[in-house]
Amino acid sequence: MTLTGATPHGEVHEPNEFGYKSFSLGEFHFSRDEYFAYVRWPTGHHVMSADAFLRALQRDVAWEFFYGIVNFDGVVGTVNHYGTVDLFAGRYNDAYRRAELDHVENIETPVIKATFAAILSDWTNEGFDPFASPEETGSAFGPKNGDNDAAITRHRVTAQRMVSLPGDEPLRNDDNGHPVNRMFADVDQDEPEVYAEPGFEAEVGSFNLFAYLSRSPVTWNPSVVSVCRESLYCPTTEEYILPIIHGNDRAEWFVQLSDEITWDVEDRDTGRKRAKVVMKAGDVAAMPSDIRHQGYSPKRSMLLVWENASLKIPQLISSGQFPTQPVDF
Amino acid sequence: MAYETRLASLMNYQKGRVDVIDDDPKNYAFSNIFEVASLAKPFEQVAVAKNFEYVLEAVRAEGTSGWRAATHDQSALVLDGQVEFTFKTLADGHPLPDSGSGGVPEEAAGTLMGRVLARRGHLTLLPAGRAYRLASPAPAVVLIQTVAGPDTQFRWAEICQTA
Ligand SMILES: [Fe+2]
Numbered sequence: 105m106t107l108t109g110a111t112p113h114g115e116v117h118e119p120n121e122f123g124y125k126s127f128s129l130g131e132f133h134f135s136r137d138e139y140f141a142y143v144r145w146p147t148g149h150h151v152m153s154a155d156a157f158l159r160a161l162q163r164d165v166a167w168e169f170f171y172g173i174v175n176f177d178g179v180v181g182t183v184n185h186y187g188t189v190d191l192f193a194g195r196y197n198d199a200y201r202r203a204e205l206d207h208v209e210n211i212e213t214p215v216i217k218a219t220f221a222a223i224l225s226d227w228t229n230e231g232f233d234p235f236a237s238p239e240e241t242g243s244a245f246g247p248k249n250g251d252n253d254a255a256i257t258r259h260r261v262t263a264q265r266m267v268s269l270p271g272d273e274p275l276r277n278d279d280n281g282h283p284v285n286r287m288f289a290d291v292d293q294d295e296p297e298v299y300a301e302p303g304f305e306a307e308v309g310s311f312n313l314f315a316y317l318s319r320s321p322v323t324w325n326p327s328v329v330s331v332c333r334e335s336l337y338c339p340t341t342e343e344y345i346l347p348i349i350h351g352n353d354r355a356e357w358f359v360q361l362s363d364e365i366t367w368d369v370e371d372r373d374t375g376r377k378r379a380k381v382v383m384k385a386g387d388v389a390a391m392p393s394d395i396r397h398q399g400y401s402p403k404r405s406m407l408l409v410w411e412n413a414s415l416k417i418p419q420l421i422s423s424g425q426f427p428t429q430p431v432d433f
Numbered sequence: 434m435a436y437e438t439r440l441a442s443l444m445n446y447q448k449g450r451v452d453v454i455d456d457d458p459k460n461y462a463f464s465n466i467f468e469v470a471s472l473a474k475p476f477e478q479v480a481v482a483k484n485f486e487y488v489l490e491a492v493r494a495e496g497t498s499g500w501r502a503a504t505h506d507q508s509a510l511v512l513d514g515q516v517e518f519t520f521k522t523l524a525d526g527h528p529l530p531d532s533g534s535g536g537v538p539e540e541a542a543g544t545l546m547g548r549v550l551a552r553r554g555h556l557t558l559l560p561a562g563r564a565y566r567l568a569s570p571a572p573a574v575v576l577i578q579t580v581a582g583p584d585t586q587f588r589w590a591e592i593c594q595t596a
Binding site for chain 1: 436464466485489506510512518545548550556563589590
C-alpha cells in the first residue's frame with residue numbers, strides 16, 4: 105500500500121509472523137520482531153532495541169523533526185530542513201562516511217511524518233509508553249499486542265504567550281489527569297498570589313512552573329511555556345537517558361532547574377567525543393551548533409531548554425556568517 | 434522510596450562543570466545563576482545566556498527596583514526568595530528601547546494594573562508596553578527571559594568556566 109503519491113514515498117507491508125507490519129520510505133526499509141527494530145538501505149543494515157527505537161521515533165514524530173538532527177543512535181536519524189527532512193544512515197558516522205556506506209534520502213515532511221507515525225502506532229504495544237520513564241511503563245517487547253495510540257498522540261504544549269493566561273495553555277492538576285510525579289512529591293504546589301485590577305486579568309499573570317513540571321507525565325519532551333518574540337522557554341522533565349542524540353543546527357541553552365544531568369557531548373558530524381557537561385541546579389550552559397548531545401538524569405529533574413525559533417538561523421550558521429559558539433569572550 | 438528534589442539558592446548551591454575531552458570549555462559558556470547573583474549589585478541585569486539578540490538575565494532582587502518597561506513580552510522566573518511585582522500602565526508615547534527593557538520615570542507609570550507575589554519556581558509575565566517594578570526585602574534571584582537591551586550587562590569572562 106502506498107501512503108502518499110510523492111517521491112520518495114512511503115509504503116506499508118503485510119504483518120510478519122510476530123504481527124508487526126513493515127514499512128518502506130524510498131529505499132529505506134523498517135521492520136521489527138519481538139526485541140529489535142531493523143533498518144535496511146541499499147548499502148547497509150542496522151539493528152536497534154525496539155524500546156530505544158520507539159522512544160526515539162516518538163520524539164521525532166511529536167517534535168515534527170525538531171531543530172537540526174535527531175540521531176536515533178550513532179547511525180540512523182533525521183535532519184530537519186523545515187519543509188523537507190533527510191532520512192539518513194551513517195551520514196554522521198565517521199566510519200560509514202569513510203567506507204562510503206552512508207545513505208540519505210530527502211523526503212517531504214508530510215510523507216515521512218505519516219510513515220513514522222504509522223510505524224510508531226503499529227509497533228507500540230498496549231502498555232508501552234515511549235514518553236514515560238522506564239520505571240513507569242510496561243514492556244515494548246514481545247509479539248504484537250494491541251496499541252497505545254492515546255499515549256503516542258499526546259497534546260504537545262505550545263503556549264502562545266504564557267501557560268495559565270486566559271485562553272492559553274491550562275495549568276495541570278489532579279482533576280485534569282496530571283498527578284504529581286513520584287519523584288517530585290516534595291515540590292511545593294502553592295501558586296503565586298495574583299491580584300489583577302478589573303480589566304487587566306489577561307496581562308497580570310503568574311503560575312508555579314515547578315509545580316507544573318512536577319505534574320508532567322512524560323520525560324525528555326520540551327514544550328513551550330512562555331514566549332518572548334522568537335525566544336521560547338521549553339522546560340521538560342528528565343529521567344533516565346535522552347532517547348535521541350540531538351545534533352544542533354543552532355546553539356541551544358540549558359538552565360538546570362533541579363537535580364542533576366550529565367551531558368555526553370560529541371562532534372556533530374563524526375561522533376568524536378568532545379566533553380562531559382555536569383549540570384546542577386542553577387547551572388547554565390550552551391550547546392554550540394557544531395555538536396550533538398545526549399543527557400543522563402539519574403533522578404527525575406527539571407531542565408529549562410531555551411530555544412531561539414528563528415527560521416533564519418541554520419542558514420546564518422551553515423553559511424559561516426555566524427560562529428558555532430553563541431558567545432565570544 | 435522518598436525522593437529529594439534538589440533545588441538551589443543563594444545560600445546553598447553547588448556548581449557542576451565542563452569536563453573537556455577535546456574541546457574548549459568556553460564553547461559552553463558555563464555559569465551558575467546563584468553565583469552570578471551572589472556577585473551582582475541589586476537589579477543589575479547580567480546575561481547568563483545569549484542566542485543572537487535574545488538573552489536570559491540573572492537579577493539579584495534586593496530592595497525596590499526602578500520602574501521598567503519593554504516593547505515586547507518578557508518573563509520573570511523567581512529562583513530564590515520572594516518577589517513582589519507591581520504593574521502599571523505606561524504613559525502614551527513614552528519612549529522605549531527597540532529591544533530589551535528600559536528605565537521608566539515614576540511619572541510615566543500610570544494606573545495600577547495589579548500585583549503578583551511570587552516565590553521560588555513561579556513564572557510571571559512582564560507584559561509588553563506596561564511598566565513593572567520588583568521588590569524584595571531580602572536578597573532574591575530572578576531569571577528574566579528578554580532581548581538584549583541598553584542595561585544588559587555582559588561579563589562572560591568573569592562568570593564562565595574558562596579552563
Ligand atoms: Fe538538544
